[in-house]
Amino acid sequence: MNVKYSKIACIILASGAGRRFGANKLLTAIDGAPMLQHILDISQGLFPKRIVVTRHKDVTDICAQQQIPCLLHDKPYLSDTVRLGTSYIQQQLPQAEGLLFAVADQPLLQQTTLIRLAESFLAQPQKIHRLYYEETPGNPIIFPAKFSDELQQLPQDKGGSVLTKKYPELVVKVPVQDINELLDIDTQHDKTKLERLRPYSE
Helix, strand or coil, X not given: CCCCCCCEEXXXXXXXXXXXXXXXXXXXXXXXXXXXXXXXXXXXXXXXXEEEEECXXXXXXXXXXXXXXXXXXXXXXXXXXXXHHHHHHHHHCXXXXXXXXXXXXXXXXXXXXXXXXXXXHHHCCCCEEXXXXXXXXEEEEEEEHHHHHHHCCCCCCCCCHHHHHHCHHHEEEEECCCHHHHCCCCCXXXXXXXXXXXXXXX
């Protein structure tokens, strides 16, 4: 496969229960497509292996239609999702040097920002690279593959931020110009904010 960043694997976290949103937010239509579609589109062609990790059958159906690998599971915690995605990449792309973790509910993230994050990692592949707006951290984040074991042993319901706090000296802050790129849609209030920021369609 001819891809731009052959040393980086992409793990898309799409397991959120949507309790605060009141529905499966990943299926909420934005510009006529499910919210999930945005991260699928902007990551297309960049990485040699992508895996979507989800609890939702509807998400697996969307991925299957586009021939994107998807892990359907029934585990309850964020740490489970990270572990499953990391394990999949270890098995399917053991030569990967970086693990990029993206979330599926960040509809204003730009592909150019994803590319800058990947370029930053390639320049310093022993570091953890994370998007920031000033001092506010966000997603995606890239971990060197050497952290695979620790990523599979995170505390219950914790994500990769545990490691950025454990190893602050290794974190490279990759700046975004617009804080809205880091907006994740967790509640109806977030959805309303999104509507104000861009055209929105059901």
